[in-house]
Each structure stands twice: as structure tokens, then as C-alpha cells.
Amino acid sequence: MTNESMTRKSSSKVERVNWPATTVLVLCAVTVLLPLYVTVSMAFKTQGQAVDGNAFSFPAPFSLEGFVQAWTLTNFPVGAAMSLLVTAGTVLATIILAAFASYAIVRNWERRLFRYSFFYLLGAMFIPFPVVALPQIQLTGRLGLDNPFGVILLATMFQLSFSVLLFTAFLRSIPMELEESARIDGATTWQTFWKLIFPLLAPMSATVGIFAFLYAWNDFMMPSLIISDPALQTLPVRQNLFQTQFSNNYHVSFASYLMAMAPAIIAYLFTQRWVMAGVTQGAVKG
């Protein structure tokens, strides 16, 4: 018994690699990558190869024909500009509004207005978008907000609850002494916020920003319902073109999908540490 436990212990110290687990995980990773591989390979195929029925083959020869056609068919530059506008607007508005509101709430928690405001803003976490979508479509239409700006407004408001929750939790952990010393030096609240609080909030702003980015860049439902002019649509919504027309030009549709997906994947590869940390924080706090 003692002998056995001794040998087990020593063997675990050598950090032997668990090869069966590694193999299974690599196979699972292939499942994850397969649809992405198909997207990339289809995008680079010629029209002839794209319709030959073998989705998994390697493009031979490499062709950019799909990209060229997708670029003009979906009016990619305008679509990308709209997606960029909606995404940048949502990310900035969410970070700034949520940081402002959270700072006011945490520093005046003993005041009823601020305390109730916190629970009021949190309420949106319990309201799924479909529940309020129809009146929102009506209202944005009447107020002339049936465009990307309306989407920025609505997306920001739906992101606000979760963001305020993260910011307030973080702000409560910042000691008051820090701020008081800034005030003794003569800083106003406005200056204290921008020079001291906002920089301290940076890691939370990164989390909040990443979630707002992923939501705004990838969402289909909200822009498809709110933006009434097809010329102002975001990239994900433009892809439905290939469901109605051009449905057999697979190399074109996949090139278009790839151009719409790639920015989010590339952004993820560069910020994955924060994305992963953000999910965990979000779940624990939310």
C-alpha cells in the first residue's frame, strides 16, 4: 500500500503527458475547425470547383474570383462601414455610459435615487430583446432612428445592465482614500473621474468592450429588424442575399461569409486573454 502510493506519487511528479486526453481533444478541435476550414477553402475555390459537391477538398487552383464578386454584390465597403459604425458606437457608448452611471451609483449608494437606479438599470437583464422588439421597431421608425444609430442606442441599452454590474462591483473595491487624496490636491469630481477612476477601470472596460464588440459585430436580429434601409445594413444581415439570390455561387457566398467573420476572429486571437477572463468574470458577477 505505502509502496504503491509512493510510486504513484513519484510518477505524478514527472508530469507525464496524458496522451489519450490529448488525442481526444485534438479530434474535438478538428470538429470545431471543420466548418471554418470549409468556409476558407470554399471561398478560395473557382466556381467550377465550388459546385462539384466536395466541400472538404483543397482549393485548386486558388482563386480570388469569389472575393471580387462578393465585394461588389454585398457592397462590402458600405456594409463593413456600417458594421464598424454600429460596433464602435456600441462599444464606446456602453463603456462611457456604464462607467459614468456606475461611478455615480457607487459614490452615492446611500441616496435612494442612486440605489434604485442601480436596480432599475439591472432590470434589462431580465427582458429578452424579442419581448420589446415590436414596440421598439415602431418607436425607432417614428423617431427617425430606423438606422444604425437606433441600433447603437438599443444595443447599448441592452449591454448596460451587465456592464453596470461589472463596473459597480469593481468600483466598490477601490478605496476611498485614493480619491480623497486627489480631492485634497484640488481635483474636481470630473477630473477625478477621468484622471483616476477611469484609468483604474481599464480592465473592466476591456471586458465590457469585448462583449459589446462581439454582440454588435455579430448580431443579426436587431439590425435586421431596426434598420429599414437595406443600403445601411450591417455585414451579417447582408449575407441573406445568398439565401434568396445567387444561392448556387458558393464560392461567392463563402468569400462573403469569410470577410464578415474574419475581423471578429482576428480581434479574438489578439485579445484572447481578456476574452477568456471576461467570460469568467461576467458569469461569476452576473
Place this chain on the structure above:
Amino acid sequence: MSTITTPTTSKQGLQKQGRQKRPQTQRSRRRVEPIFYLFLVPSLILFTLAITVPGIMGIFFSFTNSIGIGDWDFIGLTNYIAIFSDPAILQSYLFTFGFSIVTVIAVNVIAFLLAVGLTARIRMKTALRTIFVIPMVVSGIIIAYVFNFLFSNSLPSLGAAAGIPWLESSLLANPDLAWIAIVLVTAWQAVPGALLIYIAGLVAVPGDVYEAAEIDGASKFQQLLKITLPLVAGYVVINIILGFKGFLNAYDIIVGLTNGGPGTSTRSIAMTVISGFNGGDYAYQMANATIFFVVAILISLVQLSLTRGRNAL
């Protein structure tokens, strides 16, 4: 500005005196700086305009016969009564709940096992983790279009080559099987979120528990079932609720895969509600949305009661 010497009204004064009993910080006796209102009020106004007003409008119109524009009359509970005997709505609820339950189970089993694997002594840990999270950052509608192509073109030709009859026609064209495709794609995209949360939970389990179990002769499987699982139970609860709430709103992926078809066999609640947009039954679908809202609130209440006390996570 002292609260005791200058009570403005008797009611206010009483409330303030009542609060006086609690230990007060120095700050609370000060006036609120106006700038704090400037920080808070924009959010409150925009939030009210964007979410509260539409919410109230929706509940209001659910008691009318409005078609979205023009005149309308109050019709009381007629919409609600009609909904409870509308087979299309009942089917969408059955489908959405069934789909959500199956998906939440699939996602959590897969994510938990992957998390166990990814926290074991394996090679290429960082690269594998990076790959497994990618589906989370991909647009749901676009990946649904990609899978749509695979399900309707590639899978049938593979099925034909392998001689599996039920695979030879598209999964998406079969009213009895299309939901499986939706579960697969939704799970494909939802696993990373649950996976990251499980990894956080598993990393927090102290290693010496396993050493003790190993000395006592527990097998790896017994350790997983009797040690790991109970220790991450809080994370399981979080994942199940977060997942379930998300899946009930299913829209993008279903639009990209089946658009509710074949027939209406895979129409989610969100899709029926949205159909009120141009289907002429605006008020009727608002009643449907109101019921859906009540369901969402009930689930959130369950969530609060289950996660309270687990904040030690």
C-alpha cells in the same frame, strides 16, 4: 447640511431620522454633487426611452386589437385567451423549451468533459484552448449559413456514399429531424462560454483533494464523479441557467438554418413574436411577448434563488 436640524417636511424628517440609526459615513450628510446627476441621468433617460417605454407600450397594446398602425380598440383579454388555444403558439413554446432543454444538457456535458480534458496534463494546452473558444466569437447567423450548406449538400452526399438512408436527404428538410441540426449548431457555438466557466471552476479545486483520493484508491472516474462534480456544482448551476435563458431567445441560428421550417416545425417563440411585425397581428403577438416576458421573469427568479448563497464562487 445636517439632517436633524433642518427637516424640510415631517415625512422626510422622519425617514431621515430613521436612517440616522445606521452608522453613517461622513459623505452621506453632504449634498450630492450635481455632476453625479449628470453622470447618471443620461443612462436613465435613454434606458427609459429604449426599454421601459417600449415594454409598457407592448403590454398596453396586448389588450387592444392594434395592427401596428391606425385605429385600435380595447379588447380586454381576448388576445390572451386566443393564444392559449392557438396551436402555432403552443408548438413554438413546446419546440423552444424542448430545444433549450436538450441543448443545455448537450452543451454542459460536452463543456464539462472538455474542461476536464483541458485542465489535465495534456500537450498543446494553450493552442487547444484558443481553438475551442473560436465559435464564441463567430456570428451566429453566418455560421448557421455555413452549417446549412454542410447539412443540405455535404452530409447527404456523405450519407449516400456510406449507404445510410436517413442521411441521404437533408436533415433540414425533415420536420422530425431538423431540430437536431439546430441543437448541434447552437451547441457548437455555446460550448466555449460554458467551457471557460468550467475551467475557472476546475482550476479552483485544490490538487491535494485528488492526491488524497488517489491514495485511498479511487479511480479517475470515481474522482470525477465524487470529487470534481460536487466541487463545481455552483458552476453547473450558473451554466445551466445562463444557457437556458439564452436558448429560449433562439433566433439567429434558426433563421440561418431552417427559417422555422419545414412548415413551422422549428419556429421559436422569438420568431413567432417577430412575425407580428408584418403579419398584421401586432397586438396578438404583443400578448405573446408579454407571456414570454412573464416566463423570462419566472426563470430569473429561479436563477436568483438558486445562485443566492453561492456567491462564494
